[in-house]
Amino acid sequence: MRKRALTRVPYWRTIVKLPGPFPPETESKRKRALPLPKGSTSAELFVPDSSVVSDVMPSPNFGERNDGRYPDMIVLHYTGMPDVEGALTRLCSEGTDVSAHYVVLEDGRIVQCVPESKRAWHAGAAFWAGETDINSCSIGVEIINRGHDWGYPDYPLRQIAAVIALCRGIMLRHDLPSHRVLGHSDVAPGRKQDPGEKFPWQSLAHSGVGVWVPPAPLSHGGEALKPGASGDAVLGLQEALASYGYGIAANGDYDKATMEVVTAFQRHFRPARVDGVADHSTLTTLQSLMTALAAQNALNGGS
Numbered sequence: 001m002r003k004r005a006l007t008r009v010p011y012w013r014t015i016v017k018l019p020g021p022f023p024p025e026t027e028s029k030r031k032r033a034l035p036l037p038k039g040s041t042s043a044e045l046f047v048p049d050s051s052v053v054s055d056v057m058p059s060p061n062f063g064e065r066n067d068g069r070y071p072d073m074i075v076l077h078y079t080g081m082p083d084v085e086g087a088l089t090r091l092c093s094e095g096t097d098v099s100a101h102y103v104v105l106e107d108g109r110i111v112q113c114v115p116e117s118k119r120a121w122h123a124g125a126a127f128w129a130g131e132t133d134i135n136s137c138s139i140g141v142e143i144i145n146r147g148h149d150w151g152y153p154d155y156p157l158r159q160i161a162a163v164i165a166l167c168r169g170i171m172l173r174h175d176l177p178s179h180r181v182l183g184h185s186d187v188a189p190g191r192k193q194d195p196g197e198k199f200p201w202q203s204l205a206h207s208g209v210g211v212w213v214p215p216a217p218l219s220h221g222g223e224a225l226k227p228g229a230s231g232d233a234v235l236g237l238q239e240a241l242a243s244y245g246y247g248i249a250a251n252g253d254y255d256k257a258t259m260e261v262v263t264a265f266q267r268h269f270r271p272a273r274v275d276g277v278a279d280h281s282t283l284t285t286l287q288s289l290m291t292a293l294a295a296q297n298a299l300n301g302g303s
């Protein structure tokens with residue numbers, strides 16, 4: 001009875017009237033001014049590469065991509081500064097020597113600072129899968145978040161939705177494979193923690209951005225590899241991490257570099273405990289990742 005009655009009501013009559021009044025125009029997302037002091041940049045305006053960009057705020061900090069490289073990787077960062085104004089000013093001011101192609105605000109707005117064709121200065125000393133000039137082969141995306149030094153808040157959903165939309169476009173434009181979407185901590189594990197263990201890689205992967213496998217549950221007991229350990233098990237761990245792309249020497253010793261890379265792996269894939277100790281859960285998660293990547297590779301016809 002009830003069901004039948006419902007289907008007879010035209011759909012537009014079932015729409016609930018939204019409570020008013022609506023916020024004034026100046027409060028709308030489109031009209032709100034970007035929190036940046038005017039005149040902080042001397043760079044030329046350009047046409048944004050992506051339709052999801054709401055504002056262009058040109059940064060003077062960029063150059064040409066070396067050896068005519070094309071971007072084939074996305075590096076995700078957090079800004080790690082207490083406020084948006086400071087972060088944008090730093091990325092767009094002469095003399096700071098830092099920039100990124102995009103900045104994603106907490107409210108989901110996306111600002112482009114450097115054209116995709118140019119080499120932005122976001123990765124610094126870094127390494128991935130044999131490549132050391134990460135800036136020349138990547139698109140850098142800065143996500144506004146205060147970071148570990150300033151309380152490290154959760155990433156709002158609308159911000160993550162914007163990151164996903166942005167990354168999907170970049171991947172399409174540059175035919176960029178999912179496994180080349182990485183965090184700054186992945187390419188610079190000894191120096192960087194961003195975007196950090198709160199970054200929802202799982203949500204991104206569910207939208208086809210980045211690779212993710214379910215982390216194996218934390219377990220007590222079982223073999224754990226930790227600093228000071230050496231031998232074939234450590235070698236196997238190092239080889240697996242290196243084959244994924246991490247900059248790690250397979251020498252069989254659980255040295256400082258190994259601990260840093262394991263920490264980076266945990267931030268990305270097993271965030272429940274980030275301690276640099278390759279416990280059973282970490283090793284199992286790494287194994288799942290290797291299996292998933294091999295399956296993906298086989299699906300794509302190898303190479």
Ligand SMILES: [Zn+2]
Pocket residue numbers: 076077078122184192194
């Ligand atoms: Zn970074």
